Amino acid sequence: MSAPSAREVAFETVRAVHADDAYANLLLPKLIARAGLSTADSALATELAYGTLRRQGTYDAVIAAAADRATDRIDPVVLDALRVGVHQLLSTRIASHAAVNETVEIVRGAAGRPAAGFANAVLRRVSRDTPGDWMARVESSARSDDERLALHAAHPVWVIRALRRALAAEGRVDELDALLAADNAAPRVMMAALPGLADVPEGHTAALYSPFGFLAGSGDPGPLVRSSGGRLRVQDEGSQLAALALTRARPVADGERWLDLCAGPGGKTAILAAEALAHGARLEANELVPARARLVRHALAGVPGEIPVSEADGRERAASSPGAYDRILVDAPCTGLGALRRRPEARWRKAPGDVPALSALQTELLDAAIAALAPGGIVAYVTCSPHLAETAAVVGDVLHRHGDAVAQLDARAVVQDVALRPIDLAVPTDGSGRAQLWPHRHGTDAMSITLLQRR
Template identity: 45%
Template sequence: MSDRRKRARREEANDRPNVNPRRVAFDAIRAVTADNAYANLVLPRMLAETDNTGRDAGLATELTYGTLRSLGTLEAILAAASGRDVRALQQDLVDALCLGAYQLLYMRIPAHAAVATTVSLVKAAVSPRVSGLANAVLRKVAAKDLDEWAEELATGDRLADLSLRHAHPKWITAEIEAVLGPDELPAALAADNVAPPVHLCAKPGRITKGDLSRESRGGVHGQWSPYAVYLPGGDPGRLKAVATGLAHVQDEGSQLVALALAEAPLEGPDRAWIDLCAGPGGKTGLLGALAAQREAALDAVEIQPHRAELVAKAARGLPVTVHTGDGRTFGEPGAFDRVLVDAPCSGLGALRRRPEARWRKQRSDIDDLAVLQRELLAAGLRLARPGGIVAYVTCSPVIAETEEVVAAVLKAGGAEPVRSEWLASRVPDSARGEASQLWPHRHGTDAMFLALLRKTG
């Protein structure tokens, strides 16, 4: 490389703002806390804009996702260390302190380095006037490890203490225990805090998972889905197979529940399928590829226009017709052989992938969602022909979004539950009564719920 080009690159790098990965993480956290942004959307853009790659990008990602996942616990520890309610402090200072405390309590960064870099960040990004406070508080945080802080802050309330130790709101901890019981609860909470690998889906008939894993240079075959590949790292969008639509990003659990619908035994015609809540299109893409192999056609319904566009992109070249509309009022009764109702839900089954989600949800959100879920499942049964199969799916294990929704719709008549023998035989410990439940700590997937129903009248 010529000296001129080297100088140009150095000058270009010097002109880029905020290239320090800790500053990138801080800016991403601020976007989430101040602007209600989503970390998985803002962080990749910030990394690209600041030219952070490799180890620096990895550090920024760990700092951002880890801090956001642990916010409730970090704020409780900071309150104890500072002797004040952190809500009385300016939010940007709290964000910087959480970033520093995460390094002290969850990472192997030496304490002096974590404190010094955070104090420098406070001086540059918050205010020099509060740098002394930041230094004092973080030094107190560093005096104990996470277990010692958890012991000091323990109240004797089992669920509250588990929630603090594993960084979950208490109400979410209670909802998970209601399904799993107390013995598995700590493992389930811990699994929510482990960053998962990217899961890819090799669209059947378009690319094999062997070819996809070879193209990804280190990707390994998924454990359960015949189309899943685990990506070891990097940007999946840079893979040619993903960029050209031969494969797409999709959690293995999401693949399994879609496949369970496709593999359910069905008597009579099997040509008309529908995905009633299709956005953003992962399950549509997989079902559309299977439909192409079986000479079937898939209708995909999405109420939000911008999400309908994503569905159309995911289904390009497949026998899929995308409709922008409300699944509760779409279509003619009895027109479909297989129906997927992937209902809008709390998303509590994917907390490991959405670091800020647990702190944004409220228990009251569940009640409003359950009404919509019952309406959509009833609409799905209306669209199914007699003998047709309906799959009710949520990315949530919460009883009010799963068992209670199914029970309410079955009580109205016209359908019967069907056990997914395909999923039960492939994935151990996935049965939940007649339904199915996947778990991060058991299966390495998102906590997907599936109930299959057969239309009887």
């Protein structure tokens, strides 16, 4: 049996995302390695898988029109193959005949000859018109301007509205189109050299803002990570700045006790551990999900010393140690709307109904963390989402209930002090000290950073 092609690897990734709730950014590198793809074919598989997942909503509208039936009436295996095929036809320079023929062969192998005939008819129908013609056709069916924008920018309507409100809270709603475009652009791979334990390797371009961030070179960064013993690691620049906002919000006193309350998968934990080691603090980590706790332990392998990682509900973990910690990171579970560049399928997985439960959990975690702070202690509340219900609303609710016992610090000023150069951080219209990073403005995930201090 021959090794899978780049198109087959892309199809297998897309299929696993929909059938098994797989994460493309975790699965795809494994499938590429298993298939032994060349550098060029690895790049093709990545573009096909990520591009298909990013623009899934738009491609589904095209497929429904070309097939003259709703996508929920198409076999899921065939639908995923069609999505990959349509991406090739509408968004790449791959020759139409190659895109059609290769996709039909994938369908034949996965679903049989009749399904292959159906796929062939749909793809040939798509190939007869230009991408512009298809966009005009599907957009003409939209019932509102937001639906039209959703098809054009390949974001669910509810996500577009949430992002618009988040930008409006900074008085910058005119940046919406730039933000949506940034979500659909493949980000360059950013890495971190753990502070005090590694330096940025020669020949690599330093990050714009993080003092220990740098751009990975072309190709797989895995060998560089492995050869460094984990002291060089892949990590978004926004995540690096969020961790540093906590560790450098004020000078560290010797013997401070720190807690990473929701540590998985461990990228920020590794930075906290390196900073704690450099300044004489003691770090503890906690992660509820055992598989993610294992990732945290793996992430900490490059930091000398023993760092305990507990596996408990963060609310209970914090409640077990009232007044014990000088700094706590609450990197809360969230919708992930700030990481749509790197997790393209995330926009289609969440729904508006997910937000209330998440914001309630975020509020409870932040409440518990505040109770676990020593007097004068600082908690960094971080979400990889700019959704106001997960950021401003959670913080506002917590501050209202805690009254004078908790003060909000100026996270923007802290991030400015940490950054290598001036960084454009808008002042929210509510006057809070929250720092909001953006992919279109800063080249980072849309990370929200709030610093609270227990009086």
